[in-house]
Amino acid sequence: MSLRVDDLAVHYRTTRGDVQALDGVTFEIADGEIMGVAGESGCGKTTLGKALIRLETRMKHVRGTVSLDGEKLPIADDRAMNPYRYRKVSLIPQYAMSAMNPTRKIGRMIRELVTAKGVAYEDVRPELERRLRLVGLDEAILGRYPIELSGGMKQRVVLVLATLLDPSLLIGDEVTSALDVTSQKAVARALVEFRDREFVRSVVVVTHDISVLYQMADTILVMYAGRLAEKASATTVIDQPLHPYTKMLVGALPKVGERYDDRRLTGIVGRPPSLLDPPAGCRFRDRCPLAMARCEEQPPFLEVAPGHQVACWAVA
Numbered sequence: 001m002s003l004r005v006d007d008l009a010v011h012y013r014t015t016r017g018d019v020q021a022l023d024g025v026t027f028e029i030a031d032g033e034i035m036g037v038a039g040e041s042g043c044g045k046t047t048l049g050k051a052l053i054r055l056e057t058r059m060k061h062v063r064g065t066v067s068l069d070g071e072k073l074p075i076a077d078d079r080a081m082n083p084y085r086y087r088k089v090s091l092i093p094q095y096a097m098s099a100m101n102p103t104r105k106i107g108r109m110i111r112e113l114v115t116a117k118g119v120a121y122e123d124v125r126p127e128l129e130r131r132l133r134l135v136g137l138d139e140a141i142l143g144r145y146p147i148e149l150s151g152g153m154k155q156r157v158v159l160v161l162a163t164l165l166d167p168s169l170l171i172g173d174e175v176t177s178a179l180d181v182t183s184q185k186a187v188a189r190a191l192v193e194f195r196d197r198e199f200v201r202s203v204v205v206v207t208h209d210i211s212v213l214y215q216m217a218d219t220i221l222v223m224y225a226g227r228l229a230e231k232a233s234a235t236t237v238i239d240q241p242l243h244p245y246t247k248m249l250v251g252a253l254p255k256v257g258e259r260y261d262d263r264r265l266t267g268i269v270g271r272p273p274s275l276l277d278p279p280a281g282c283r284f285r286d287r288c289p290l291a292m293a294r295c296e297e298q299p300p301f302l303e304v305a306p307g308h309q310v311a312c313w314a315v316a
Ligand SMILES: Nc1ncnc2c1ncn2[C@@H]1O[C@H](COP(=O)(O)OP(=O)(O)OP(=O)(O)O)[C@@H](O)[C@H]1O
Pocket: 012, 013, 014, 019, 021, 039, 040, 041, 042, 043, 044, 045, 046, 047, 048, 058, 208, 275
């Protein structure tokens, strides 16, 4: 077992009270698994990714544990987490490629980053060049500035850099957003290849675009208002979802070959509850077509078939 998250709860401190961004989050990721995290904006996807590597100052670890390869990660202790970051758990943050320093050549930027982690650039340079070639980039790009690279090239550089020390877990937040479809595919292919070559053992890919996950994820975890709704293989989530929220999320995707005139994209009516004071019970019940009295009680996240978990009284 690569990653195990148990009953994780993380809040943001705000002047209006605590935003309960993650609540009772429990799941596992197997060795070699690429797990996508999907759900509407504000459901806690980015918070989950951050909680596995660095809690911001406003984030409060309320309860729960995270274990990687059988070892408990000190997620609530920023300093104690330091030795794990980059070497064992690596992050490609949202907008990483836009955050590259425009005044630094790519090679110098990578040198500074690995040196800060106590690694000699010369020691990793041959492997760096080999991996750049693997993702279709010439080593000459090390002598170029970020502005000289396309978005897709920059994102492949970021992937190579994030996995250079063979971390056990990679967290990628919106790694393919803001790229054209061809570049999205190239980045998705590179990510899968890096997993296949064991440059990284397991991967969490956070995205608001569930269709992107179809290209690269083995499994998909669907979140709703800070809690887990469903986890299953990517094909099961897309083709045979069980949770009413997943059904709506997947139903809102355009289908190949379907004309806009034939079926308007519906979207999901209503809004998720505020996480400042979320209601007790199932948080989806106000928008759910299957809601019943029992939904005032929180449904457990139960395995309904091997590798398929759902939190819904109407299903379990
Ligand atoms: N720094 C912060 N301070 C206070 N609340 C925050 C902060 N960051 C996020 N939140 C709140 O925490 C909840 C989860 O946010 P998060 O960014 O994890 O969601 P998300 O699913 O990643 O959304 P998106 O797809 O828009 O990035 C939301 O209610 C959000 O408003």
